[in-house]
Amino acid sequence: MSTDGQAGVVAVDLAIPVKADLVVLARLTAATVAARAGFGVEDIEDLRLAVEELCLSLVRTDDDGRLNFAFEYVPDAITVKCCFEPQPGWDGAASGVVDDLSLRILDALVDEHGREQRDGKLCAWLRKRRAPSTV
């Protein structure tokens, strides 16, 4: 891990229970990493909304488990990955369907986003580039 955004990758991991009032931690982490990376406040606001939307796109209303976030800043871009780690016995049949509005909102807020299954876990990610005119 490096703390110099120009020289390498800044990586921060965060794990939270699926609790709505703890999503603030993910938003704040994203905002802090983005601030350290020199993003403008408009972009940081977008990133906050996008992180929240990323959670919404992953977790169903009755899911129980943990959300594992990985925030990475590489020069000029931030990547946020989020994987849902369900409690044992979780029935994933209802999960994995993302509503159009979430996708549309993510389209509007970030440069790239996607979803994937990783080690049997449902993951979603987004990437936002720093505005070219920002220092």
Add this chain to the structure above:
Amino acid sequence: MRLAAQAAGALDGVMAADEGRTASEDTKELFTELARTRDPALRDRLATAHLGLAYQLARRYTNRGEPYEDLVQVASLAIVKSVDRFDPERGVEFTTFATRTVIGELKRHFRDKGWAVRAPRRVQELYLELGKMAESLSQELGRSPTVPELASATDATEEAVLEALEAGQGYRTASIDATDRNDETLASHIGDEDLTMGTVEDRQLLAPAMARLAPREQTILQLRFGQGLTQSEIAARVGISQMHVSRLLAASLERLRKSVGTAEEG
């Protein structure tokens, strides 16, 4: 909600023009025609056809202290703005462009008005200062300022700036609570009690009753319970005596109680 249904119906009407084409192609064609003709009727038709998106996005960002109806209004105006500004030749879907515009307008609206969280006074004050400073720096720099720049300009720490931005946006569990999948919310299914939920429910219940109060009473209640000012501070700000503030608060609260009681019974 009737308007949303009308909008959806209009969208179907627009998109079903030719079964062999995609909705996206139809939309692009209509926007190309609008760019060529500037036909007001077509402009209205396109705006109406996409009002459903305004309703969806407004619902997504409810529970942040602003009435849903206000958010719908902001989002709907943003749709009209999007129709006027959309360039079909840029290769972006209208819905993506419009979503970006609507979210931008909603963010601006919350920045100006949103106080869903009863943040500490120092945080509120810093947030207000940041809003002004961000605007001035944006003009000066020709871009959105960074957090270090804002911190330096307001003589605050970067952490304090981040805290104020978080609180100032009225964030809490808002959009997760507002998700409309199966009309259920994530929060409603999370085992532990969310201590802030009562506040949100109260706010939703209070909003219509608040709207019926006189503007000055609304202001005083907002200053007292929204911003946490003392009666003396409110008196100084509004330009009346502390005793008068006290009487107005008592009377307003009594009216709210009656109004909410009636609503609950109904």
